[in-house]
Amino acid sequence: MTRTITLAAGGHTNAVSLTVFLLLFAAVTVIGFFAARWRRAPDALHLDEWGLGGRSFGTVVSWFLLGGDLYTAYTFIAVPALIYGVGAAGFYAVPYTIIAWPLVFLFLPRLWSVARSHGYVTLADFARGRYGSRSLALAVALTGILATMPYIALQLVGIQAVLDTMHIGGSSGLAKDLPLLIAFAVLAAYTYSSGLRAPALIAFVKDILVYIVVIVAVIYIPIRLGGYGSVFHEAATALAKTSPATGKPRGSLLPGPSAQWSYATLALGSAMALFMYPHSATGVLAAKDRNTVRRNLAILPAYSLMLGLLSLLGFMAIAAGVGKGVTGYNAQLAVPQLFQQMFPSWFAGVAFAAIGIGALVPAAIMSIAAANLFTRNIYREFFRPDATQAQQTKVAKVVSLLVKLGALGFVLGIDKSFSINLQLLGGIWILQIFPAVVSGLFSRWFHHWALLAGWAAGMAYGTVTAYGVAAAGKPHSHFGGSAANIPVIGRIGYIGVTAFVLNLAIAVVLTLVLRAVKAPAGPDETVPGDYTEELTPAPVAAEPVAPLVL
Amino acid sequence: MADTAQTTPPPEPPPSPQPLPVVTPTRVACGLLLAAPLVALLWVNSYARQTPSFIGIPFFYWYQLLWVIVSALLTGAAYLLIRREETRRGRVARGAGR
Numbered sequence: 001m002t003r004t005i006t007l008a009a010g011g012h013t014n015a016v017s018l019t020v021f022l023l024l025f026a027a028v029t030v031i032g033f034f035a036a037r038w039r040r041a042p043d044a045l046h047l048d049e050w051g052l053g054g055r056s057f058g059t060v061v062s063w064f065l066l067g068g069d070l071y072t073a074y075t076f077i078a079v080p081a082l083i084y085g086v087g088a089a090g091f092y093a094v095p096y097t098i099i100a101w102p103l104v105f106l107f108l109p110r111l112w113s114v115a116r117s118h119g120y121v122t123l124a125d126f127a128r129g130r131y132g133s134r135s136l137a138l139a140v141a142l143t144g145i146l147a148t149m150p151y152i153a154l155q156l157v158g159i160q161a162v163l164d165t166m167h168i169g170g171s172s173g174l175a176k177d178l179p180l181l182i183a184f185a186v187l188a189a190y191t192y193s194s195g196l197r198a199p200a201l202i203a204f205v206k207d208i209l210v211y212i213v214v215i216v217a218v219i220y221i222p223i224r225l226g227g228y229g230s231v232f233h234e235a236a237t238a239l240a241k242t243s244p245a246t247g248k249p250r251g252s253l254l255p256g257p258s259a260q261w262s263y264a265t266l267a268l269g270s271a272m273a274l275f276m277y278p279h280s281a282t283g284v285l286a287a288k289d290r291n292t293v294r295r296n297l298a299i300l301p302a303y304s305l306m307l308g309l310l311s312l313l314g315f316m317a318i319a320a321g322v323g324k325g326v327t328g329y330n331a332q333l334a335v336p337q338l339f340q341q342m343f344p345s346w347f348a349g350v351a352f353a354a355i356g357i358g359a360l361v362p363a364a365i366m367s368i369a370a371a372n373l374f375t376r377n378i379y380r381e382f383f384r385p386d387a388t389q390a391q392q393t394k395v396a397k398v399v400s401l402l403v404k405l406g407a408l409g410f411v412l413g414i415d416k417s418f419s420i421n422l423q424l425l426g427g428i429w430i431l432q433i434f435p436a437v438v439s440g441l442f443s444r445w446f447h448h449w450a451l452l453a454g455w456a457a458g459m460a461y462g463t464v465t466a467y468g469v470a471a472a473g474k475p476h477s478h479f480g481g482s483a484a485n486i487p488v489i490g491r492i493g494y495i496g497v498t499a500f501v502l503n504l505a506i507a508v509v510l511t512l513v514l515r516a517v518k519a520p521a522g523p524d525e526t527v528p529g530d531y532t533e534e535l536t537p538a539p540v541a542a543e544p545v546a547p548l549v550l
Numbered sequence: 551m552a553d554t555a556q557t558t559p560p561p562e563p564p565p566s567p568q569p570l571p572v573v574t575p576t577r578v579a580c581g582l583l584l585a586a587p588l589v590a591l592l593w594v595n596s597y598a599r600q601t602p603s604f605i606g607i608p609f610f611y612w613y614q615l616l617w618v619i620v621s622a623l624l625t626g627a628a629y630l631l632i633r634r635e636e637t638r639r640g641r642v643a644r645g646a647g648r
Contacts, residue, residue, distance in 0.1 A: 105625055106584065
């Protein structure tokens with residue numbers, strides 16, 4: 001489908017773009033493999049080394065690393081695609097990232113401190129230590145791994161969009177998916193060998209490329225299109241037209257009264273979910289000290305501005321006539337095709353590389369984080385408590401591959417009219433660990449059984465409701481969107497927030513009941529001082545240093 | 551987890567003669583600085599407007615982009631305030647330890 005459309009839109013493989021793209025891609029691949037040697041510690045087989053880069057990243061590296069995993073194919077492909085498709089409703093990503101910073105400013109330094117005091121690497125470690133509950137820790141770990149998969153899937157869709165625009169690959173069957181599989185293999189290989197150091201180092205290259213492309217795009221393209229006034233005018237006209245699939249206007253430039261609840265809840269829910277993901281927790285825990293964490297949060301809004309400007313590319317694609325008159329047009333192609341149409345071939349190649357690498361880096365970080373989670377909180381906790389650090393690292397590497405395969409399953413199995421739904425689906429799940437993690441950072445009031453029950457209810461409600469949402473114009477599809485009617489209030493809102501409120505309500509009520517019947521609380525290994533700890537030496541591994549074989 | 555618990559030294563209780571209270575003016579100020587973007591942006595109806603537009607960008611869009619900068623400044627201010635107070639807290643705790 002996509003193939004014939006892009007061909008109809010008048011393109012064939014551009015040799016210059018492709019060459020530039022491949023050169024840049026080859027360069028980062030080399031960096032990725034060499035990263036294993038960067039700042040290498042003597043004990044390279046320790047899980048902290050592979051999974052947290054030795055916990056030694058200062059402000060600059062963690063800034064790139066955090067930005068590298070927060071601004072992803074979500075930013076370049078998914079958000080602009082949604083704006084291209086429906087207009088204002090997609091702009092919620094901007095308030096989302098703005099709200100996220102003050103929100104996490106409150107609890108992230110505490111999380112960093114307690115993690116450093118006790119050697120926690122994952123949120124599940126924290127749940128285990130704070131509540132003394134293996135089952136709650138298992139719930140946190142499983143949720144993290146599950147929610148990461150659709151997010152990685154979104155990255156793969158982003159890479160696919162770029163490769164599609166360049167017309168790499170054949171027209172059907174295996175040949176069509178070949179470029180995706182190649183990119184997948186490259187990603188898997190360097191993550192496997194270099195761990196977190198690879199994406200941290202590549203993130204430098206990626207961010208420099210991204211900033212160049214963004215600055216050029218937001219200045220040059222509007223000038224070519226006759227200024228922002230004309231861009232928004234054209235977009236308003238195009239969005240007002242009736243969509244044949246739904247019989248309603250395609251979208252609008254402003255969110256109407258009925259759309260405002262979903263706008264606000266999508267922004268709030270996404271912001272709350274952001275630092276619950278295993279990969280963003282990893283980015284924070286890899287920081288050297290507490291103030292690095294805070295300092296980064298205060299300067300990260302530069303990324304938010306970039307996200308906002310990039311999202312406007314969706315309107316520019318409409319104004320430039322990208323995909324105009326093509327039925328069943330894949331909105332994910334809007335930005336890459338806009339670049340192809342507007343930029344000279346060589347710079348289009350740079351832009352494609354920026355998007356492609358921009359998807360690869362976070363995909364690597366995400367799979368490493370999910371692998372850490374599995375190894376520490378499932379493998380070591382339930383299967384091999386006496387596993388050596390070398391064994392753990394080995395398991396983590398294998399799991400990082402399996403998680404990526406799971407992501408591939410999401411790519412193939414879910415409606416991709418708007419790839420942003422993959423991220424939002426992950427958000428519905430990951431939000432359900434928010435009550436346990438965040439309340440735990442401030443108090444032990446909640447009972448772990450109550451938190452577990454709330455989590456289960458939130459997961460069940462969220463999954464069932466999301467399953468029941470059909471994609472626009474496809475009445476019998478499932479997981480087609482992330483907003484549904486909020487019971488009681490009767491508005492359309494983000495399912496993740498509704499499920500979170502249900503989760504919290506159940507946790508509160510059950511805690512009151514359990515406290516009334518004096519149910520035993522698990523042991524708490526943390527003390528108040530742990531949450532404000534500034535600098536403690538990281539716990540040293542007891543195992544003998546293994547020889548270096550990678 | 552047991553091994554980690556053992557390697558962690560038993561933390562000293564903070565026996566400071568005059569510990570800072572949990573709620574201080576600085577913390578209240580920080581709370582307000584951090585809450586402002588939240589309230590402003592979740593109240594969608596307050597900015598779902600076309601005009602006044604700025605270089606052709608409808609109000610709805612440039613207003614939210616402006617909040618990126620405002621929010622960065624507010625968060626930055628909160629960081630400086632809290633850091634100053636944490637230094638003081640640290641000094642009080644250390645002073646008490648001796």
